[in-house]
Ligand SMILES: Nc1ncnc2c1ncn2[C@@H]1O[C@H](COP(=O)(O)OP(=O)(O)O)[C@@H](O)[C@H]1O
């Protein structure tokens with residue numbers, strides 16, 4: 001029973017921290033699906049969104065704005081920054097490179113990463129900025145069934161909730177709106193989408209904007225956990241195995257992949273760690289990704305490829 | 310409308326679409342169209358015929374302004390649709406003005422349902438949900454098979470259904486002119502006939518004009534009022550559809566009647582070479 005309680009605690013903690021990986025992977029998938037671009041800059045976008053939010057928040061609070069007003073204004077400001085970024089990327093990076101091959105576009109997003117990282121730190125500063133949006137204390141659940149109960153971080157629960165709302169919102173956007181439908185059309189066939197009058201550059205702007213807003217959501221949770229700081233960009237590296245496991249083109253894949261990696265690495269650390277030495281957490285995701293690559297190269301949820309008749 | 314009247318209309322009415330002596334270059338070096346001119350009168354069905362590689366698709370893409378995406382460019386001449394020079398417009402503006410292309414190979418959005426495919430065609434419209442819903446029903450009235458399959462993933466429907474889906478999708482933009490590229494490609498003869506009958510219906514009931522690129526010369530000339538024959542990026546002959554269908558050279562080269570060693574239309578004994586600098 002004690003062991004089971006420990007297992008549950010690690011599993012829940014792992015799943016909830018995996019939500020963050022899911023959020024970052026989601027940003028990748030959105031852009032990859034719609035434009036075939038592997039966006040190396042997704043981690044830099046989380047940093048930029050976090051810095052824009054925390055710095056404007058601090059400034060507003062220092063100038064006597066009530067906390068909740070400041071949060072709303074801060075989120076709006078960060079949202080606008082992400083929109084401007086999306087526009088700049090479309091206008092000056094992807095637009096001019098239209099019809100280039102995937103590798104060229106990938107390289108261009110590496111360039112964009114450095115520009116974004118440099119610019120965001122130059123404008124907003126390069127310290128560690130604490131963000132306090134969500135409670136960070138813990139709950140103890142099921143104290144009657146397990147000795148000491150199961151410890152659950154409130155922040156992780158908030159993260160899970162917000163991610164759930166975000167995914168539901170994206171699902172509605174993609175399935176029910178005209179722009180969402182156009183996005184799926186572009187993801188299927190650029191040229192055909194253009195032939196029916198869907199403006200590709202507008203769609204790319206919308207995709208980068210949505211990915212920017214997803215980055216902002218990731219930044220609120222991650223920033224509360226560890227403070228907004230440069231190391232947030234390393235999140236992007238964790239997203240890679242998540243994408244390999246879930247499949248580059250699948251939104252549910254990004255979510256499930258993130259959860260698998262989150263839960264898997266925590267469980268491995270908790271149960272295997274004591275036997276084979278710690279630090280499993282740091283490489284577990286990559287080994288798992290390799291295993292998936294060998295067995296199912298398109299990932300668990302990789303899109304069925306429909307051959308045209 | 311009798312063919313004599315149509316011919317008269319072709320001569321007199323201001324063309325709805327006029328292509329004037331255009332040249333198209335791909336990748337800055339490959340000259341593909343070498344001075345093509347043609348007209349589509351309002352309410353006409355004009356066939357653009359020619360072998361594979363003659364330049365039919367390139368001509369249609371020049372009109373719909375989709376060449377940029379293929380690194381192609383109109384380097385000479387002009388294209389006027391309904392009084393507006395097309396070259397200065399973006400592809401979506403061309404669609405909004407009522408001229409839409411149905412691409413070769415159908416190109417339905419494979420992972421979208423048939424109905425979602427149709428709805429993407431309404432992207433440029435600003436006239437409200439009710440009007441779009443009414444048009445969806447109209448499309449279903451023309452293509453009852455699409456109504457049956459409205460929830461199916463388009464990639465898993467038959468070739469004929471995909472062609473109907475592609476035409477229906479174009480109709481959702483409320484076009485006055487459809488550039489239809491090889492609708493018969495890879496389809497069984499009855500399906501081809503079914504599709505051409507619908508094209509004629511749309512032309513007569515909805516007054517949609519068609520510029521129809523086809524290799525299936527017999528079929529195209531049966532439904533078109535006028536035809537142009539393209540060879541190596543040049544118009545080598547044009548005329549009323551009936552006249553073309555009974556022309557000896559056309560019969561020989563494109564209708565599969567007879568056939569000896571002559572390689573090009575130019576060698577035809579009945580064909581006198583005409584220069585066509587202007588339409
Ligand atoms: N994107 C392109 N780049 C270079 N050449 C092209 C391109 N598209 C078509 N072509 C060439 O242009 C010529 C005409 O092609 P196309 O317009 O597709 O002919 P058709 O539709 O009559 O078969 C062909 O020789 C083809 O190889």
Ligand SMILES: [Mg+2]
Pocket residue numbers: 362365366367413490491
């Ligand atoms: Mg063609």
